[in-house]
Amino acid sequence: MNNSIISVKNLVKIYRMGDVEVHALRGVNLDIRPNDFVAIMGKSGSGKSTFMNILGCLDVPTRGNYFLDQVDVGSMSNDQLANLRNRKIGFVFQSFNLLSRTSALENVELPLMYNKKISSKEMRDRSLKALESVGLADRAHHFPNQLSGGEQQRVAIARSLVNDPVVILADEPTGNLDTRTSLEVMAIFQSLNNQGITIVIVTHEADIAAFTKRNITFRDGKIIREVEVNGQRNAREELALIPVMAEEDEL
Amino acid sequence: MKVRNLLKAALRSLAKNKMRTFLTMLGIIIGVGSVITMLAIGQGSRQSIQEQISSLGTNVLMIFPQASSTGGVRMEAGSSQRMTIEDLNAIRERCPSVAYITPQVRTSGQLVNGNSNWRTSVYGVYPDYFNIRDLKLTSGMVFTMNDDRSAAKVCIVGQTVVTNLFGEGADPIGSFIRINKIPFEIVGITEKKGQNAFGQDQDDIVVAPFSTVQKRMMAVTYIQSMLASAVSEPKIPTASQEITDVLKAKHNLGPSEDPDFTIRTQTDIANMATATSKILTILLATIASISLLVGGIGIMNIMLVSVTERTREIGIRMSVGARGRDVLLQFLIEALLISLIGGFIGISLGVIASQLIASILKWPVTISAESILMSFLFSSAIGIFFGWYPARKAARLNPIEALRYE
Structure with a gap:
């Protein structure tokens, strides 16, 4: 328990919409250990997005405790939360969220720009390395509109990696991608996980969840099921089985 | 964020909307240009009036008799x-x-x-x-x-x-x-x-x-x-x-x-005339300042539009660790750049316009270093003043809502 990267106790989140109180989370307990690969599942409205926002330090719980890397996040100011996001968390979004008219490399550099301790040279080196690890070193100077959806998501993954976070949080990372590129993205996540990085993804596709190590299902703001995945599927192997449809397909 | 990166980001986003940036800048250019020109005309006419008064002579005193009065009927001044x-x-x-x-x-x-x-x-x-x-x-x-x-x-x-x-x-x-x-x-x-x-x-x-x-x-x-x-x-x-x-x-x-006499000295006359032309200068500068103010409101307007348009970008930046003050600084620097570049162009155009007025209309113009410095400081103050509100609005965005913004 003590070495948990994420430790959540009795987490409650209540939104107030006019006179109506919306109970998005009704007491969630969860521990995520280093090198874990967790899929959070559930229907829309089950509270999984709220949970991810709190894990990502974008939102604070109404009640309960959240320890990120053994640090209590509950009492932090907005600036301290921003620093946590900058140093300890990597985000991957469903819609990629890259800055338009900004090169892939500069998109990856973005988190490091908000860290004054990092020199320009170090920033460039680390960003190129992150792009390399998602197989996009040759696309460093392309703009997002010159990249395919899968490539954009891989740039986003490189951006989430570059600050050397304790955990990568991915909200529906394959939601906007076709089967093949979804597999490519999952293959990258699996290889990162094999290198020791802790990953939490939100998905509603059971297929995608099968590539992780642990599945957690939310309903009505509570965890209703928590299972270890038996026989984790390997995305890279499955990718090799899919016939190459077109010649211009990369990989 | 480092200053160099901030400047780079600001310049890039200004370059993205060249036409819009230029039109916003135009307000400041016209404002600063007219302040410079109006001050030059005002100060020029003041200087030429002073020169003309000194052409009356040197250290002159004029002694006039008072109005005469016969049986309570007063005559015109100097009639005694x-x-x-x-x-x-x-x-x-x-x-x-x-x-x-x-x-x-x-x-x-x-x-x-x-x-x-x-x-x-x-x-x-x-x-x-x-x-x-x-x-x-x-x-x-x-x-x-x-x-x-x-x-x-x-x-x-x-x-x-x-x-x-x-x-x-x-x-x-x-x-x-x-x-x-x-x-x-x-x-x-x-x-x-x-x-x-x-x-x-x-x-x-x-x-x-x-x-x-x-x-x-x-x-x-x-x-x-x-x-x-x-x-x-x-x-x-x-x-x-x-x-x-x-x-x-x-x-x-x-x-x-x-x-039963009046003494008027050259100093009295000079003071009177310079007071008049001072009022003229203030009047001209005030009118020009109003156009500068309108230019500032233009900056505020465009920055507000820009913040709304770039809500998602702000969300992305916040999600990777930008603090409120980083976002504030970014937008403030954009506003400041518009007003400073506009101010610089405005000063150049104002100087050129003053020279044209001097050579074509033969009006006396004087461009003082103070008026240039003042316009420069004034235009940067306008950038900060009118950029502050939109920048603060950006900095106070909720990252989750900003990311969700379509």
């Missing part, structure tokens, strides 16, 4: 006839701060030369008049005190008079003209001075010895006014006081009684 040549001699003897003094009488005369004639003012003065007014002759010589004693029929004329009686560029030294039927020999011609600050033609004059005008033309015994000069500029108030004391004693007035 109590000022005489004895007063003048007393001042000359007892006022050490007065360098030169001359009596002055003025009448109008019909000038005739052959078949040309012209009507103008004829001044009767001592030769010292030319020292006091700093008036120089292009040809001929000033008449002497001997001419005055003998009431000699000699005169000095201005360029306008020469042109009207003899034609352009003529040299009528030694010629005789008739002034109110009395023949006068022209002994000198004054240097061309042009119009004074009040629009009078300073070359349309005839100057003759005091006694000649007083006795032969006007047939009076009093003097209309006196013109004196102080030995130095700081001595003007002393000279004024000395003259007051002497004249009061001569006119049997006690120290507490009001004087």
Whole structure:
């Protein structure tokens, strides 16, 4: 328990919409250990997005405790939360969220720009390395509109990696991608996980969840099921089985 | 974020919307440009008025008698006839701060030369008049005190008079003209001075010895006014006081009684004229500042649009660790860049416009370093002031809502 990267106790989140109180989370307990690969599942409205926002330090719980890397996040100011996001968390979004008219490399550099301790040279080196690890070193100077959806998501993954976070949080990372590129993205996540990085993804596709190590299902703001995945599927192997449809397909 | 990266990001986002950036900047360019031009015109006219006032002479004091009053009926200013040549001699003897003094009488005369004639003012003065007014002759010589004693029929004329009686560029030294039927020999011609600050033609004059005008033309015994000069500029108030004391004693007035004359010094006139042109400058600058203000509102408007448009970008930046102040600084720097670049272009255009006005309209313009510095500081202040609200709005966005923004 003590070495948990994420430790959540009795987490409650209540939104107030006019006179109506919306109970998005009704007491969630969860521990995520280093090198874990967790899929959070559930229907829309089950509270999984709220949970991810709190894990990502974008939102604070109404009640309960959240320890990120053994640090209590509950009492932090907005600036301290921003620093946590900058140093300890990597985000991957469903819609990629890259800055338009900004090169892939500069998109990856973005988190490091908000860290004054990092020199320009170090920033460039680390960003190129992150792009390399998602197989996009040759696309460093392309703009997002010159990249395919899968490539954009891989740039986003490189951006989430570059600050050397304790955990990568991915909200529906394959939601906007076709089967093949979804597999490519999952293959990258699996290889990162094999290198020791802790990953939490939100998905509603059971297929995608099968590539992780642990599945957690939310309903009505509570965890209703928590299972270890038996026989984790390997995305890279499955990718090799899919016939190459077109010649211009990369990989 | 480091300053260099902030500048880079700001420049990039300004370059993304070139047309919009340019139009926003235009407001500041026009504002700063007109402030610079208006100040240049205002200060230029002030300077030229000051120059013209110093052309009245050096350290000049004018002494006028008060309005006369007969049985309670008051006449116009200067109508009193109590000022005489004895007063003048007393001042000359007892006022050490007065360098030169001359009596002055003025009448109008019909000038005739052959078949040309012209009507103008004829001044009767001592030769010292030319020292006091700093008036120089292009040809001929000033008449002497001997001419005055003998009431000699000699005169000095201005360029306008020469042109009207003899034609352009003529040299009528030694010629005789008739002034109110009395023949006068022209002994000198004054240097061309042009119009004074009040629009009078300073070359349309005839100057003759005091006694000649007083006795032969006007047939009076009093003097209309006196013109004196102080030995130095700081001595003007002393000279004024000395003259007051002497004249009061001569006119049997006690120290507490009001004087029956008025003394106006060059400093008084200069102060009055500069005050007027100062008001003009302030007025022009105020109008120009309003356009600068409108330009500032334009910046605010565009920055607000920009913040709304880039809500998602702000969300992305916040999700990777940008703090509120990083976002605030980014937008503030964009606003500041617009106003500073606009201010710089505005200053250049303002300087060019002022030079054009000077060369085409022949208006006097003065561009001072202060007005440039002031416009520069003012435009950056406008950038910060009008950029602050939109930047703060951006900085206070909720990252989750910003990321969700379509």
